[in-house]
Amino acid sequence: MYAPVYFLYSEPMEYLQTNKLTGKQLSEVLSLQELCFSKDNLSNKPFLSNELNCSKDFPCFYLAYAEGNLVSFLTCFLPSPTEAEVNGFTHPQFRNKGLFSSLLSLSENTLKPYGYTQYLLQVEPHSKEGIGYAKKHCPDIARTEYRLSLTKQIWENSSKPEPMEIVPARITAENLAVYARISASVFNESLEQSTAYISTIVNNPEREAFLCNYGETPIGVFNIHYEEKDMAILYGIGITPQYRGKGMGKQLLSLALDLVFEKIQIAYLDVDSDNPIALSLYRRIGFSTSFQVDYHTLLLS
Numbered sequence: 001m002y003a004p005v006y007f008l009y010s011e012p013m014e015y016l017q018t019n020k021l022t023g024k025q026l027s028e029v030l031s032l033q034e035l036c037f038s039k040d041n042l043s044n045k046p047f048l049s050n051e052l053n054c055s056k057d058f059p060c061f062y063l064a065y066a067e068g069n070l071v072s073f074l075t076c077f078l079p080s081p082t083e084a085e086v087n088g089f090t091h092p093q094f095r096n097k098g099l100f101s102s103l104l105s106l107s108e109n110t111l112k113p114y115g116y117t118q119y120l121l122q123v124e125p126h127s128k129e130g131i132g133y134a135k136k137h138c139p140d141i142a143r144t145e146y147r148l149s150l151t152k153q154i155w156e157n158s159s160k161p162e163p164m165e166i167v168p169a170r171i172t173a174e175n176l177a178v179y180a181r182i183s184a185s186v187f188n189e190s191l192e193q194s195t196a197y198i199s200t201i202v203n204n205p206e207r208e209a210f211l212c213n214y215g216e217t218p219i220g221v222f223n224i225h226y227e228e229k230d231m232a233i234l235y236g237i238g239i240t241p242q243y244r245g246k247g248m249g250k251q252l253l254s255l256a257l258d259l260v261f262e263k264i265q266i267a268y269l270d271v272d273s274d275n276p277i278a279l280s281l282y283r284r285i286g287f288s289t290s291f292q293v294d295y296h297t298l299l300l301s
Contacts (some may be wrong), residue, residue: 013066013099015106017059019050025063028070036089043291044124046075046087049068051200053078056195059110062088062103072099076107081115085295087122095129107298119298124291138298144273145295148287158286159215162198164251166219167257171209178291179211182218186238209236210259212252219243222256232260250281257285 021029026048033045050056055078064072074088086107090099108119121138123130171179176198184194201207207229212220220243223236234256239249260267268290271279 013064014068015102015104015107016063016065017110018061018063019057021048021061025061025070029061029063031075032070032073032091033089035091039092040089040127040129042089042127042292043125044072044087046123047077048075050078051204052197052212054081054196055114058114059107061083062107064099064103066094072103074100074103074120075106076111078111078116083120084111084116085120085122086298090129100133112300117300119300120295121298122293123296124293134294134296138296140297142295142297145270145293146273146279147290147292148269148271148282149290150257150267150285150287152265152267154286155257155261155267161247161250161254164214164222166212166214166248166251166255168210168212168222168252168255169297171198171211173202175211176202178218179209179221182211183221183236183238185240186221187236210256212255214243214248219248220252222252224260226254227265230264231266231268232264234260234267237269250285253281253285285287 015120016025018025029048036042037045037117050060051293053060058078060076060078062074062076063070070091071087071094072088072090074086076084076086086104088100088103103191104119108116114155119138120142121130121134123134125131169175177195180191180195180198183189183198186193187194198209201209201223206225208224208226210222210224212222218240220239221236222238225233225235227233237249237253237256239252257267269282269287271282273279
């Protein structure tokens with residue numbers, strides 16, 4: 001659906017907002033992304049699906065067209081009902097014309113009535129355009145996220161933790177409710193949130209979710225996203241509070257990596273700067289930093 005917005009660009013523009021990209025739109029976004037990322041040496045690709053949003057009905061993709069060509073794109077990842085994570089890019093020939101600001105304004109006007117009060121703008125430290133915008137509008141950094149990578153070869157040559165009686169079980173309809181309960185405990189979220197998430201991904205062929213049992217007791221979870229042909233992202237890795245500090249987290253990660261490297265050659269994961277214990281663990285195992293993203297706080301007026 002098209003929505004009116006004030007134009008900061010001198011030529012007629014078309015602005016589009018949607019909760020789901022069509023095949024044509026997805027192709028346009030990927031083409032623009034390739035152009036911008038190549039020119040600016042960027043790595044933080046936006047997630048182009050609404051499947052992990054807390055509400056899939058809210059518009060989360062915002063597109064600007066000039067003479068039928070996509071020239072600017074903004075996406076809002078909605079992991080919570082009040083905070084959105086924002087990423088976007090603009091064609092090099094159309095920069096410094098207010099297009100990103102127009103898309104941001106459109107998204108704010110759309111999401112504020114639903115209760116959104118804060119944005120976290122994702123900016124890579126060497127992004128000239130991103131840093132320039134952040135310095136002017138949202139200089140405060142809430143946190144930094146590191147994308148870490150590990151190759152199969154490094155993992156096979158590294159020392160492994162002593163085996164423990166932890167067994168991973170892939171999530172099916174039969175154990176979905178247990179996964180939701182354990183995940184809610186691990187990540188301090190509501191059972192409703194956890195259930196909604198696992199219900200979304202359980203039938204997704206690109207994703208796998210696992211419940212880890214110590215003997216007969218479920219004690220942790222992890223997830224795998226096979227994003228591309230020869231790489232995967234590990235995420236949602238955690239142990240319930242009562243089993244932390246016993247070496248089980250390292251064993252769980254080891255099991256997850258063994259599963260991942262049965263299929264692919266490179267594993268990735270993201271870790272926040274406010275989780276130094278996990279960051280230290282990953283680096284001891286052999287993970288190295290591929291890139292980092294700073295999250296700049298922008299309060300919606």
